[in-house]
Amino acid sequence: MADTVTAAVAAEQPAPGQRLTVADLTAYEHRYNLSHRVSGEGHVPPDQTVAEGRVAERQPWRGLQMVGSDLFVRRTYEAHARPEAPAHVSIIVLLEGRAELALGASRHTLTAGDGLLLAYDRNQSLRARHPADQRVRAVNLTLLRDSLENDPRLAGSVDPLFRSRGGGLWPVSVPYGLRLSLAEWIASAPAAPALPLMAEGLALQLVAQGLAGRGQALPGPVPAPRGRDWRLLERVREYLDEYPGEPHTLKALAGLACMSPSTLRAKFRRAYGRSVFDYLRERRLEQAHRALRDGLSVQQAANRAGYRHATNFATAFRQRYGLTPSAVR
Known part of the structure; x- marks a missing residue:
């Protein structure tokens, strides 16, 4: 945070x-x-x-x-x-x-x-x-x-x-x-x-x-997936990077990765140190932050980032950045 x-x-x-x-x-x-x-x-x-x-x-x-x-x-x-x-x-x-x-x-x-x-x-x-x-x-x-x-x-x-x-x-x-x-x-x-x-x-x-x-263990991806698994996980990650505002589901993302939902969930966390939807939340909040700095309203930024309700967006934004969305504009 x-x-x-x-x-x-x-x-x-x-x-x-x-x-x-x-x-x-x-x-x-x-x-x-x-x-x-x-x-x-x-x-x-x-x-x-x-x-x-x-x-x-x-x-x-x-x-x-x-x-x-x-x-x-x-x-x-x-x-x-x-x-x-x-x-x-x-x-x-x-x-x-x-x-x-x-x-x-x-x-x-x-x-x-x-x-x-x-x-x-x-x-x-x-x-x-x-x-x-x-x-x-x-x-x-x-x-x-x-x-x-x-x-x-x-x-x-x-x-x-x-x-x-x-x-x-x-x-x-x-x-x-x-x-x-x-x-x-x-x-x-x-x-x-x-x-x-x-x-x-x-x-x-x-x-x-x-x-x-030194001596503390890193949370996350040690060891990381390799070869075909890594390429398929990168496909999912890049798709989330490009379309963070879309209504993604684990089932659809698993299809993109040619894996079962449970396998994608486990391998994604091991590779990137966080869950699929924690990763997506970070990308959405980054997109919303850019939108606010570009002059969009709080509701517009929330919609662009895939949040239906401004109150849920404001809570997540405050947890991520330590200030309210309106303070960025």
Whole structure:
């Protein structure tokens, strides 16, 4: 459930910034050992806009990179770790929006307020997917082995993650105050004199929170379905993404997946960490949030998102975003 950190920024538009094009993603590829795939038919031209907003990059010390982003994603895109990408440990905090992460056979969906600790040892594939038509505010702190040489506290606490074969994913509980500080850091002017100190302090807090969560089990899809099952589940998920306002039934969705309703229910939860209709509810509320920001009335936004009664919509919206629908308009 989103809290007041998300609610405090939900009514705003992404901070003014530049277009992020396919060519810009290519530049990031060289810097972070990534490859990107942008949705579209055939060849996507280099000047095609993928997202708009801003990306802040800081290096508090050698071997540690902190990236904050406030983007409106126009086209779905994926980032894949290249074979030459170094082993690393990352703490990811999603302040707003949705992202999907896959480490080997483990897949997890992040929503607003979620945190995740990731240990990547180069023996598994690593992929992140960013669906279109949403605002994403996130912070990603990445530690390389070099960072351990600069602080003995890190060497003692983080090094075991580098030595764990197969890597792993662990949930991270990010306190309200830290999420608020991260949101302020993303929104700060790039030339603010205190920004380097702020980034260093936040980086240490993120490491502490990430290590505190290690050992907890991730809810959801470990291991995830593979092969044909995964393709059929993706068919259902993409259909829900495209038509969230339709009156979906489990029986009809199961037919789309060529599964029985009970099998779809179980496999969808294992793959995405939530039930079919919890996932649909999130997509509907995201669509309604966009409609409200575009100037539609509360009733119009409720209808577009598939809610027949505005009161039920208002209750679900308040639980998701921490404020009433009328406060967004």
